[in-house]
Amino acid sequence: MKVLVTGGAGFLGSHLCERLVADGCEVVAFDNFYTGRAENVAHLEGKIDVVKGDVAEGLPEGKFDEIYSLACPASPVHYGARPIETMKTSVLGMLNILEKARRDGSRVLHASTSEVYGDPLVHPQVESDWGHVNPIGVRACYDEGKRAAETLAADFRRLYGVDVRMVRIFNTYGPRMQPDDGRVISNFIMQALQNKDITIYGDGSQTRSFQYAGDLIEAMRRYMALPKKRIDEFFAAKGLDAPVLNTGNPGEFTISELARETLRQIPTSRSRIVQKPLPKDDPKRRKPDISLAQELLAWQPRVPLAEGLAKTIAYFTLLASGKEI
Amino acid sequence: MKVLVTGGAGFLGSHLCERLVADGCEVVAFDNFYTGRAENVAHLEGKIDVVKGDVAEGLPEGKFDEIYSLACPASPVHYGARPIETMKTSVLGMLNILEKARRDGSRVLHASTSEVYGDPLVHPQVESDWGHVNPIGVRACYDEGKRAAETLAADFRRLYGVDVRMVRIFNTYGPRMQPDDGRVISNFIMQALQNKDITIYGDGSQTRSFQYAGDLIEAMRRYMALPKKRIDEFFAAKGLDAPVLNTGNPGEFTISELARETLRQIPTSRSRIVQKPLPKDDPKRRKPDISLAQELLAWQPRVPLAEGLAKTIAYFTLLASGKEI
Numbered sequence: 281m282k283v284l285v286t287g288g289a290g291f292l293g294s295h296l297c298e299r300l301v302a303d304g305c306e307v308v309a310f311d312n313f314y315t316g317r318a319e320n321v322a323h324l325e326g327k328i329d330v331v332k333g334d335v336a337e338g339l340p341e342g343k344f345d346e347i348y349s350l351a352c353p354a355s356p357v358h359y360g361a362r363p364i365e366t367m368k369t370s371v372l373g374m375l376n377i378l379e380k381a382r383r384d385g386s387r388v389l390h391a392s393t394s395e396v397y398g399d400p401l402v403h404p405q406v407e408s409d410w411g412h413v414n415p416i417g418v419r420a421c422y423d424e425g426k427r428a429a430e431t432l433a434a435d436f437r438r439l440y441g442v443d444v445r446m447v448r449i450f451n452t453y454g455p456r457m458q459p460d461d462g463r464v465i466s467n468f469i470m471q472a473l474q475n476k477d478i479t480i481y482g483d484g485s486q487t488r489s490f491q492y493a494g495d496l497i498e499a500m501r502r503y504m505a506l507p508k509k510r511i512d513e514f515f516a517a518k519g520l521d522a523p524v525l526n527t528g529n530p531g532e533f534t535i536s537e538l539a540r541e542t543l544r545q546i547p548t549s550r551s552r553i554v555q556k557p558l559p560k561d562d563p564k565r566r567k568p569d570i571s572l573a574q575e576l577l578a579w580q581p582r583v584p585l586a587e588g589l590a591k592t593i594a595y596f597t598l599l600a601s602g603k604e605i
Numbered sequence: 606m607k608v609l610v611t612g613g614a615g616f617l618g619s620h621l622c623e624r625l626v627a628d629g630c631e632v633v634a635f636d637n638f639y640t641g642r643a644e645n646v647a648h649l650e651g652k653i654d655v656v657k658g659d660v661a662e663g664l665p666e667g668k669f670d671e672i673y674s675l676a677c678p679a680s681p682v683h684y685g686a687r688p689i690e691t692m693k694t695s696v697l698g699m700l701n702i703l704e705k706a707r708r709d710g711s712r713v714l715h716a717s718t719s720e721v722y723g724d725p726l727v728h729p730q731v732e733s734d735w736g737h738v739n740p741i742g743v744r745a746c747y748d749e750g751k752r753a754a755e756t757l758a759a760d761f762r763r764l765y766g767v768d769v770r771m772v773r774i775f776n777t778y779g780p781r782m783q784p785d786d787g788r789v790i791s792n793f794i795m796q797a798l799q800n801k802d803i804t805i806y807g808d809g810s811q812t813r814s815f816q817y818a819g820d821l822i823e824a825m826r827r828y829m830a831l832p833k834k835r836i837d838e839f840f841a842a843k844g845l846d847a848p849v850l851n852t853g854n855p856g857e858f859t860i861s862e863l864a865r866e867t868l869r870q871i872p873t874s875r876s877r878i879v880q881k882p883l884p885k886d887d888p889k890r891r892k893p894d895i896s897l898a899q900e901l902l903a904w905q906p907r908v909p910l911a912e913g914l915a916k917t918i919a920y921f922t923l924l925a926s927g928k929e930i
Contacts, residue, residue, distance in 0.1 A: 363756075363760040363763075363764065364700075364757065364760055364761070364764070367696070367753065367756060367757055367760070368700075371692070371696050371753065372697075375689075375693075396740060398735065399735075401726075410723065410724075410737055410738055410739045410740065411738075411740065412735055412737070413735055413736075413752075414735045414846065415721060415735065415736065415752040415753075415755045415756055415759075416755050416756060416758075416759040416845070416846040416847040416849060417759075417846050418763075418846070420755075420756040420759065420760075421756055421760055424749070424752050424753050424755075424756040425753065425756070427738075427740040427749050427752070427753075428692065428696065428740075428749050428750065428752075428753040430740045430741050430745075430749075431688075431692060431740055431741065431745040431746055431749040431750070432689065432692055433741075434740075434741040434742075434745065435688040435689055435692070435745075435746055436689070438688075438743075439688065439689070520741070521739065521741040521742050521743070522741040524741060
């Protein structure tokens with residue numbers, strides 16, 4: 281099976297490529313290397329093709345059975361620095377993928393995000409929630425770009441029968457996250473390893489759910505393995521206008537708990553926990569309702585936070601030591 | 606002053622072109638004639654340039670002092686038939702306009718919509734409301750496209766200082782509306798003139814606000830006449846991330862009242878009022894809070910519904926008679 285992974289050299293893309301190779305697929309990883317890194321897929325050399333390019337401008341030649349749409353800067357520090365490119369990646373990238381899939385009859389998995397829920401009015405978040413997003417704020421390039429990409433996917437499916445499925449990915453972590461991406465897990469680990477203050481924004485009582493990358497990849501593969509008919513019937517029966525599926529780990533942790541667990545796992549750290557003001561538009565609570573994924577995929581997250589954190593800390597420790605990884 | 610009006614042959618665009626000519630501007634009306642009509646600007650022949658083209662693909666050559674971004678199918682019957690083109694018009698069209706404005710130093714007025722509020726949680730709608738929109742529904746191509754366009758405008762302004770202002774236009778009516786656009790006012794008038802049943806969706810108790818086109822054009826011109834500094838300071842003081850301004854008529858009418866007033870003004874009609882089920886995702890209530898526009902522009906709607914309706918009925922009567930108008 282020929283598979284295209286856009287954003288294939290990114291954090292999640294590289295885990296997916298690894299899994300696809302293990303599953304016997306012929307893989308092309310496509311990346312513009314804005315947040316993707318060649319090192320992320322260096323261990324797959326000879327096993328996958330890595331092609332440099334931008335989804336907003338075009339896609340690799342050739343016909344693919346499956347396309348995984350993962351290209352997009354996903355952390356505020358990166359998309360905030362390039363808001364217009366971020367919107368283009370989401371909207372033009374999605375357009376290019378959907379047009380190609382329509383021509384070639386490819387099955388598509390689009391990586392959407394829990395950010396489409398914004399600062400949610402419903403807790404935990406269910407797929408039928410329309411979200412609550414500031415369209416003109418500094419995070420909008422990502423949130424609204426991803427919403428517009430969902431709209432396009434839903435329309436290509438309704439209009440042309442394109443077999444596109446979407447996952448709304450909640451906070452996901454693991455090895456090959458970027459140390460400088462400003463996400464809470466990478467921040468805390470890097471701060472702890474460097475003996476810097478561990479920064480909590482707000483009082484630390486805001487909760488997050490943390491999904492280990494491997495759990496997400498498993499959900500993606502199960503989702504894509506299902507026949508289109510099953511997908512169509514399942515989401516129609518749930519009253520949803522398109523196949524949008526939450527994937528995440530519903531286990532809730534406060535930011536303070538995460539800080540303490542990080543320090544517990546890095547006992548040599550001399551870091552202290554300090555508080556700073558909450559940034560504008562920062563979502564207060566976020567927790568997935570994953571009943572639909574559980575029912576459709578017979579799936580649930582398996583990796584507990586302590587275990588996933590240990591693997592991630594091991595990766596960052598190697599990274600900080602400057603060793604080849 | 607050189608002015609570009611995208612969607613210049615549309616319902617609102619043609620009223621704006623008329624006003625710009627009266628104000629002594631040199632006007633280029635740009636339209637792809639999907640919902641725009643040459644007849645709408647026929648009376649301006651020799652006074653404006655009409656250029657055929659699509660904002661998603663490119664814009665007319667030349668430097669403009671002001672650009673009015675009005676191109677987009679705006680009624681469900683039209684955008685529903687071409688959802689993907691609608692999203693492209695909003696997002697790629699806005700990108701093209703903002704890039705051009707950035708190069709040329711043009712001032713931009715972007716026509717956004719009350720649809721960015723979706724099925725609103727706040728009543729009446731204020732500019733600080735984030736909206737409540739279904740990202741994967743059949744109306745999303747318009748609602749989410751317009752939200753994404755607002756995002757782009759806000760980012761070009763923050764990043765490059767592009768002088769872009771936005772109006773969120775609530776229900777607007779008047780001569781040169783399309784008889785087949787499925788909007789409630791054109792529907793009711795056409796049904797009454799043709800002695801067909803007047804169709805109310807739901808029980809008719811849902812309210813709408815109806816702004817006469819001339820009132821909106823007046824607001825747009827006042828808005829564009831203000832210096833950038835005044836705009837920046839005003840919206841910053843209001844705590845808004847970008848200049849988004851509601852324009853509409855806060856006078857609320859139920860759909861049933863509108864149906865009765867239409868029949869009162871067309872006493873020869875033999876139409877009866879009938880009820881049909883409410884379509885999916887139809888917003889239940891919509892009423893603008895226009896305090897910001899009143900304060901910033903010293904403006905308020907002047908034309909009462911009975912008067913605006915009379916002018917619109919006169920237009921439709923001529924249209925139905927097949928006369929040149």
